[in-house]
Amino acid sequence: MANHATVKSPPEPSPLRKARFFQANMRILVTGGAGFIGSHLVDKLMENEKNEVIVVDNYFTGSKDNLKQWIGHPRFELIRHDVTETLLVEVDRIYHLACPASPIFYKYNPVKTIKTNVIGTLNMLGLAKRVGARILLTSTSEVYGDPLVHPQTEDYWGNVNPIGVRSCYDEGKRVAETLMFDYHRQHGLEIRIARIFNTYGPRMNIDDGRVVSNFIAQAIRDEPLTVQLPGTQTRSFCYVSDMVDGLIRLMEGDNTGPINIGNPGEFTMLELAETVKEMINPEVKIVTVENTPDDPRQRKPDITKAKETLGWEPKIKLREGIPLMEEDFRQRLGISTNKK
Numbered sequence: 001m002a003n004h005a006t007v008k009s010p011p012e013p014s015p016l017r018k019a020r021f022f023q024a025n026m027r028i029l030v031t032g033g034a035g036f037i038g039s040h041l042v043d044k045l046m047e048n049e050k051n052e053v054i055v056v057d058n059y060f061t062g063s064k065d066n067l068k069q070w071i072g073h074p075r076f077e078l079i080r081h082d083v084t085e086t087l088l089v090e091v092d093r094i095y096h097l098a099c100p101a102s103p104i105f106y107k108y109n110p111v112k113t114i115k116t117n118v119i120g121t122l123n124m125l126g127l128a129k130r131v132g133a134r135i136l137l138t139s140t141s142e143v144y145g146d147p148l149v150h151p152q153t154e155d156y157w158g159n160v161n162p163i164g165v166r167s168c169y170d171e172g173k174r175v176a177e178t179l180m181f182d183y184h185r186q187h188g189l190e191i192r193i194a195r196i197f198n199t200y201g202p203r204m205n206i207d208d209g210r211v212v213s214n215f216i217a218q219a220i221r222d223e224p225l226t227v228q229l230p231g232t233q234t235r236s237f238c239y240v241s242d243m244v245d246g247l248i249r250l251m252e253g254d255n256t257g258p259i260n261i262g263n264p265g266e267f268t269m270l271e272l273a274e275t276v277k278e279m280i281n282p283e284v285k286i287v288t289v290e291n292t293p294d295d296p297r298q299r300k301p302d303i304t305k306a307k308e309t310l311g312w313e314p315k316i317k318l319r320e321g322i323p324l325m326e327e328d329f330r331q332r333l334g335i336s337t338n339k340k
């Protein structure tokens with residue numbers, strides 16, 4: 001599915017690319033770069049001395065703190081900007097991540113979430129078209145909704161409620177994917193779409209509301225782990241360094257996607273709670289609480305395509321990732337005692 005019929009190619013990002021004696025740096029825009037995945041992506045991109053990185057973020061869920069090591073660096077720029085407004089920058093690559101990801105944040109102002117997904121993606125595609133940049137969208141496994149196919153393959157069209165409380169996010173991302181392919185077919189844009197499955201790791205907001213961060217923070221604070229009913233719903237958790245590796249491979253490879261990027265290890269929420277309890281605080285209680293509407297009952301990526309086309313598969317198992325996140329959370333919470 002590499003390249004769909006294209007009408008015409010976009011311009012080269014800069015004539016400097018073709019210059020014989022001067023190799024310009026690769027200028028990379030990361031929208032949402034002050035967030036959890038975005039800031040880890042920036043760290044990795046900055047390791048390459050040929051990269052210049054520009055982050056735009058409105059700090060709704062992100063923070064300058066996540067980027068503090070780069071502020072003032074000559075190859076790094078940080079712009080406070082909302083992607084629902086147009087942006088003029090000259091770049092070669094756009095990693096478009098800007099969008100609240102945790103359900104409690106994306107449901108907080110659903111109309112804004114839709115605008116971010118639709119107008120924000122439209123703006124970034126317009127920018128990519130003007131400057132000839134390649135653009136990668138971080139879509140989501142939520143495009144599969146409450147999936148009737150398990151594990152989920154990229155050719156599954158999904159089972160999504162168009163009028164539910166999650167629709168601002170899952171339908172928003174579906175439209176964003178549509179826009180990406182329409183710009184690709186109509187204007188010849190180079191696009192990449194990653195369908196990300198639940199990702200966790202250091203720098204997640206402590207009170208982010210997502211399940212791994214909730215359970216780890218609760219275990220450290222000695223509060224009951226809140227398993228939302230029924231507890232048998234499943235998720236597959238990918239450690240953030242594996243995710244960043246997959247995103248960069250996708251951007252630099254020649255397959256448009258969509259490609260699932262996630263860890264196929266599948267756990268029920270009760271199993272996750274038991275694992276966190278055993279590893280962090282065996283004394284802590286596990287309680288069940290009400291769930292929210294339309295919570296998907298199962299989720300597990302089929303990553304055959306990522307393996308075959310990107311040579312990618314995750315390396316970090318859940319039991320290896322939890323202690324790395326625990327260490328970061330303990331440091332930020334200022335709670336060092338480990339009741340093991």
Ligand SMILES: NC(=O)c1ccc[n+]([C@@H]2O[C@H](COP(=O)([O-])OP(=O)(O)OC[C@H]3O[C@@H](n4cnc5c(N)ncnc54)[C@H](O)[C@@H]3O)[C@@H](O)[C@H]2O)c1
Nearest residue numbers: 032035036037058059060061062082083099101196198199
């Ligand atoms: N973490 C996951 O499990 C997961 C799973 C699937 C998809 N994704 C996608 O990956 C991306 C990053 O997710 P994350 O987990 O790092 O979330 P995050 O909330 O930590 O990061 C999102 C960033 O986007 C910024 N942002 C939000 N709206 C914006 C706007 N209108 N203009 C500019 N900036 C804006 C936020 O301030 C934040 O820094 C998102 O697009 C999300 O949909 C994440």
Ligand SMILES: O=C(O)[C@H]1O[C@H](OP(=O)(O)OP(=O)(O)OC[C@H]2O[C@@H](n3ccc(=O)[nH]c3=O)[C@H](O)[C@@H]2O)[C@H](O)[C@@H](O)[C@@H]1O
Nearest residue numbers: 101102103140141142197198210211214226227228233269
């Ligand atoms: O990977 C994805 O595609 C999507 O996954 C998550 O959405 P979700 O799976 O609902 O994430 P969580 O809020 O972490 O919930 C996971 C499961 O844990 C349960 N949960 C959550 C929080 C909690 O305290 N307890 C608990 O049992 C929820 O009911 C749900 O079944 C992300 O937040 C989305 O940004 C992302 O796009």
